[in-house]
Structure formats: structure tokens, C-alpha cells
Amino acid sequence: MLNKENEESKHFRDTFLPLKVVLKTPSGDIIHEVSTDDKIFVKTGFFLVFNRPRSLLLNNIIINVQFNEVRFTKIPPKLSLGTKQVAENLVYAWSNELNKPDRGDVKFKVQDRVIYANSSILATRSDYFETMFEGEWIECNKQRSSTNDVNENRYKYEIEITDFNYETVLAMLHFLYTDEADFVNYSLDNIWNLFSISDKYFVEDLRHKIKIHIISILNERNAAEMLFKYAWKWPDLKEMIKNFNIEHFVKIRKTRGFKQIVASKSEYPMYNELLEEILLG
Template sequence: MNSFSAKLSGWGWEAFFNKANLPEHVLFGVEFDRAEMGMVSQKWPLPSNPQLPDLIPQDLVKAWEGQLNNPATSDIFQGKWLESDSNGKSEPPQQARERRNSNNNVNNHLARCNHVIEVTDFHYQTFLEMLRFLYTNKVTFKKEEQLNITALDLFRIADKYLIDDLRLQAKNEIFNYLTVNDAAEFLFGTAWKYPELKEHAMKYVVLNFVHIRQTTGFKNILSDLANHPQYAEILNEILAELFPVTPVNTGKPTKEEAS
């Protein structure tokens, strides 16, 4: 083998075969006993642990999502474990621990925690839905505000943590369901705080201002200006769009008309 080593002289194919004996073109081929054309579908199950009573889901998305419901690895938010019951409803930490019989796992997890970050400006259900999106790239919007996972809830948290994909989906959801009845309260109450929301909300309000100014939402704003500090500024912007600046009409004939 030394005679064919790159470190010694005389290495390579020329050392064992005379190039002059080779034809000008050499064709190397492989012969198959059987060849078939077609698509073959193969599903590989996720690794399983025989000590776990529950089967590991075949769907990778469900497997990732399931990690959020694992008290041994889940995060803590506002003093609550980010976990939910089988109906998707969040539970207080004590009930969740009793139902899952996982006190040992929880204690072990707490013992491993080196850092605790207290988040106080978002509901823990909102935070959970954000994490679910990061794990699975899926998000669920609910219209009921008490559930704390409305499109606006998710837009706010995505905007703070710079999650562009989630923010875009939440923004689209907001404007897909915006109506004349809630447009005024949305613009004067929330949208003005976020430039990209304000821009689209302003266009919608300007186009539909004749109807929006007659809604209960707009009248509620007029009766509670103290809690809408941007009312005057936003209204001026709306009026500027509705009535662009034009030359003053003095009532006198122009030079062209006089001549």
C-alpha cells in the first residue's frame, strides 16, 4: 500500500495500470436486476420510551406542542405553569399538579431553574399561545377578550418580542374582522400606539367616517376624552384627509374670470 500512498512517490492509478492501454473514452455503468419508478411513502415513528405510559404522537408538531404541557420542562409565567388540561383550558398550578400527579417533576424542575424572569405585562395565556407558535408555527385566535388570545393580544406580544411572522398573522386577523362598529374605539384606543396598525386603521376610518361617527363606539369616545389623549390629534388627521387644503375662496372673481 505504501507504493500508492500520496505521501510517497509512485502513487495513483498510473502506478498499477498503464494509461496507454486505456481507450480514449471509458464508460462506467451499473446494472440493476430490478428497477421501478414511483413514490414510496415511509412513516418513521418518533423515538419512544417504554417507561412512558402515553404513546408519543406520530405528528412532530403535536410532539413539540406536547412539551408545553410537560410540567418537568414547561416554563413559568406569573407564578403559573404554562400547561393546559385536555380541553385546552388553563388550570391553576395546584390543580394541574394534582391532576397530573407530578409534584416530583415540578420540584425537580424548580431545582434546575437558574434564572427566573417575571413577566407582568401579558396574561399567561397570551404568553403560552406565543410559545405554542414558536414551537409549532401555529396560532389560534379567539374573539372573546376574556380568553386573552385575541388577535390584538397576540399582536402586542409579537410586537414586543419581535416575532415578525406572528405579528403579521395577528395584524391580518385584526383587519379581516374590523367593522365600522368597532373601528373608532380601535383607532383612538389602541391602533395609534402602533404605526403599522394606525396607518391601516386611519385609511379604514377615513373611507367610512360618515358611518363610523354615528356608531356607539365613536360616541363613547366623545363622552370619555380623558381616556383618549390622542383624540384631537387623530381627528385632525382624519379631517385633513377628508378635506385637503385648497386655496381660500374669497368670493371674488379670479383674473381669468374677470378678463
């Protein structure tokens, strides 16, 4: 009978990937670069041969690893990566609690429409909303009704959101209720609106999910739009997407998306600065 370690070794036996490794100084200068078409065993790691005098090594070195191939394999149950899964019936139950007028105590007013939610759920899931409900925020009006109408007295808070559309606010609240977000049919505008609202309201789990999704769909056709229209506002994404534009600029500059940006550059507040960074990169 195989023990757990042997089962794991057996599973990863064929997990090999060709790659390129680059050593850089903190300023970006390349010290050493090695590419290999050999199959590197990623489970047990790899050895990088650096046949230079030790005196050339710096205290701070950036190691950049570029895989030429990405391969996904099915992980056996015993080798679960520990991803969080929520039962479908539980997701449905919580989703069904959102936007029910007779169950919430919070009104979100968005684009002349109303979304109903429960303050205890939002406060549990978001430090931002917890602080909002506990404090005297202008953004959150505490409702004080003098009537005896139970329905009127139900809503403790009213929050008016003017900088995001109804669908974006509802999607964020849906995530807070269910821990689920689906970006499959989202346009770039919708994706970045959801990223922006998750950033504003400190919904870190949602922000992280969207960031991963943005990275996964980044390509030469949309890289310019991603940078000039959206990503420049957030340093963590700006740097990564800017570097992608620098690396692939010969092809990106020929795309219709980039040409449209150049033709209407006055619509992009950071156009000159970003283009300079790309050209000098």
C-alpha cells in the same frame, strides 16, 4: 395532455374582478381615477388608459387599486401557493412539550402562575429570547441553586412578565412551539394583546399573522375602537386603520363604538390628535 402552463390558464380562465384604479401624487392628490364594471382578467393583468400629456406624469406616483369584489377559488394541487403546513401529529407532539415542569428549563412567572418552557426551543424560534438567555438581562434571572435537588437545578432561567396576562403569554409560547395561532374566539383585547406581545418579543411570523387577521375583521363598527384604543401605538397599522376611518367616517361617527369613545375621550391618550387627523384627512 395539457402542460402546466395550459392547466394554469384553464384554472384562471374565469377569475375576473371589477375594480377602481386611482393614480395619486406622493402627497395624496388624485391625478387620475378610473372605475370599471368590466371583468378584468387578474391573472394576465390589466391596462390602465391614461390619456393625459406625458408632462403631467411625475417621477413618483402612487397606484391605488380597489377591488369591488373578492373571490376565492380552489387552487389545483399543482398550482399550490407554497403555504407552510405542519402535520397535525407533529403540532400535537410539540404542543404537548409546552408547560411540562419535568421537561423545561425556563419558568415564566405571570399573574402568580407559572408556565414552563424549553430555552433551546425559544432561542431557536426567537432572536429576542436567544439574546436574553445569552446575556445578563434584568428581565431574565439565571437560577443558581446550591442544592443537589435535580428538580431545583433543572430550571436555568426565570422570567417574570408583568405587562401581559397568562393567556397571552401562553398563546405566544404555543405559537413558538407549534407555529400555530387561532384567533377565532378572541376578543379585540385578546387579539391586540397578542399583537403587542409578538411585537415586543420580535416574533415576526406571529405579528404578521395577527396583522392580517386584524385587517380581515376591520369594519365600520370596530374601526374607531381599533384606532383610538389600540392601533395608534404602531405606525404601520395606525396609518391603514386611520385611512379606513377617514374613508368611512360618515357612517363610523354614527356607530355606538365611536359615540362611546367621544363620551369617555379622557381615557384615550391620543384622542384629540387622532380626531384632528381624521377630520383633516
